[in-house]
Amino acid sequence: MAKSVLVINCGSSSIKYALISERREDRIYGLAENLGSADARIKGVTVGGEPLELSIPHADHAKALETLLARLANYNPQAIGHRVVHGGNLTKAELLTPEIVKRIEAATPLAPLHNPAHLVGIEATMRLFPELPQVAVFDTAFHQTMPEYAYRYALPQNLYTEHHVRRYGFHGTSHAYVTERASELAGAKNQGGWLSAHLGNGSSTCAVWNGQSIDTSMGMTPLEGVVMGTRSGDVDPSLHLFLASNLGWDIQKIDNMLNKESGLLGLSGLSNDMRTLVDASNDGHEGATLAIEVFCYRLAKSLSALSCGLPRLDGLVFTGGIGENSAYVREKTLGYLSHFGLQFSKEKNDALPRGTEGRIDAGQGPQIWVVPTDEEGRIAKETRQVVEQTVSA
Ligand code: ADP
Secondary structure (H helix, E strand, C coil): CCCCEEEEEECCCCEEEEEECCCHHHCEEEEEECCCCCCCEEEEECHHHCEEEEECCCCCHHHHHHHHHHHHHHHCCCEEEEEECCCCCCCCCEECCHHHHHHHHHCHHHCCCCHHHHHHHHHHHHHHCCCCCEEEEECCHHHHHCCHHHHCCCCCHHHHHCCCCCCCCCCHHHHHHHHHHHHHHCCCCCCCEEEEEEECCCEEEEEEECCEEEEECCCCCCCCCCCCCCCCCCCCCCHHHHHHHHHCCCHHHHHHHHHHCCHHHHHHCCCCCHHHHHHHHHCCCHHHHHHHHHHHHHHHHHHHHHHCCCCCCCEEEEEHHHHHHCHHHHHHHHCCCHHHCCCECHHHHHHCCCCCCEECECCCCCEEEECCCCHHHHHHHHHHHHHHHHHHC
């Protein structure tokens, strides 16, 4: 497999990996999970699509990476690309140097759950494979083109100047990929104005003008914005005071509730999983029906709001597990957006096979596309570009 890049996404107890060559069909991918426990294992797919399952009892991140890399060494990866959630004010993917590692550490207060796990993976791969160039690709970087009026909160200045309190935005790799791809499919790569809805367990929207992020729904953390699987999205900030004063909740309990017990799960009282909710709603579950209603309405509201940032609206693209697979959610959301001239074809929307690219508008007004996201592919591409620029510099 010539010129492959190993993409690594380290979470607190798992590592997603993908070995990506320039031929998409050669992709090898998988997940090391339950790290640190007796049940630690690697599950994945090998070349040719054969399933792989390997027990690695009590393996930590370093041991799991060692096992993975030993298995993948035959394919001679030319570089490693790390997904890093928060890059602070770094504006693009960067070759990992001690200076860049320090800047990822410095952004840790802004992503306390994610950046420490990424750093464990980075430290391990740098130690195990010192000869391989390694690149960090940031979820926040794509949104560094937002104008100041979009990224500032209406808060006292010193919170921004001294403590970096501002909107950063996330899912940048996905929004960048799907808007580039949709505009390419529309015949005008990275031109004009696009709205993007990445709908997975975490969800966000983004407005993109000529290939650059103009605004996005997530903020300083991934909690701001639309309704998500277990995250509330926007709430009145005075909710904190209300819960503390009236229920005696401390800040940790409130944060936990907003991140882990809210969203689709909180509203439905049933599940954070959209597929489960659609099935339950069809069976008459009222909580599930309400959760889907709120999800779609708030999503449409967010897309409408972000459209203000665009001089012109050329298209809208849906992606993520829900955006790619749920014709029902797309239909409900688009039902709130017809005054923008967004006219969808029910026939095309219903007929689009799950997980495939396709156009679902009625042929007038802005185009509407469904594009399966490819964050790993985009990370590999950016990693390759950084390595090539560095070699030619
Ligand atoms: P993550 O953010 O963890 O990467 P995904 O992008 O895989 O998540 O999206 C997961 C969500 O996609 C879940 O809510 C799941 O129920 C939803 N989903 C997947 N397939 C369907 C479907 N056919 N209909 C509705 N929702 C679906």
